[in-house]
Amino acid sequence: MDRYHLFRPAAPTPDDEMCRCPNGTPIKLMGLSSLGSNPIHCLRCNLEVSPEGLGLSDSDIQTITHWGSIERAIGWLELDSGAYEDWARAQLLDPRSSINAEGLEAVRSLNRPDRRWYYSFFQPETDDDFEPRTTCPVCDGPLVQYKAGKFPQVLCEQDLVVLFGPS
DSSP, rough: OOOOOOGGGOOOOOGBBBOOOTTTTEEEEOOOOOOSSOOOTTTOOOOOOOOGGOOOHHHHHHHHHHHHHHHHHHHHHHHTTTTHHHHHHHOOOOOOSHHHHHHHHHHHHHTTBBOOOOEEEOOOOSTTTOOOOOOOOOOOBEEEETTSSSSHHHEEETEEEEEEEEO
């Protein structure tokens, strides 16, 4: 094994980890949980969506890239369980924090009549006392079940938010 592999760019996403759902299937902007550099994932299969087929403008690309890099940084601080964990978690859970405001604004600007975009809101799913939300973290309105997905997800159509849902 190359002991310097961490210094090298990540390998491209394998073809079997790329979305093959029909064009127009809703997509979500995901944070660190996507683990790769592309935060655009299919709402139905949860796999990575190739950005080349989305007709993104240069501005869209900059918006997504900026949001993704900041979200990953905050996400790693939360995962590190060190001195910054509480601060990072508070940022990720607060719908009014800069990182969430930027992500929510991004999906509003990216949303199209032919393809819905949603913002995958952070949830501490690995916590022992985790309970899936029943209301939107932004507007506190009701969430609706997304039935076409690979796993339980709930949506707020008003705020374009997606969350892991009850099974």
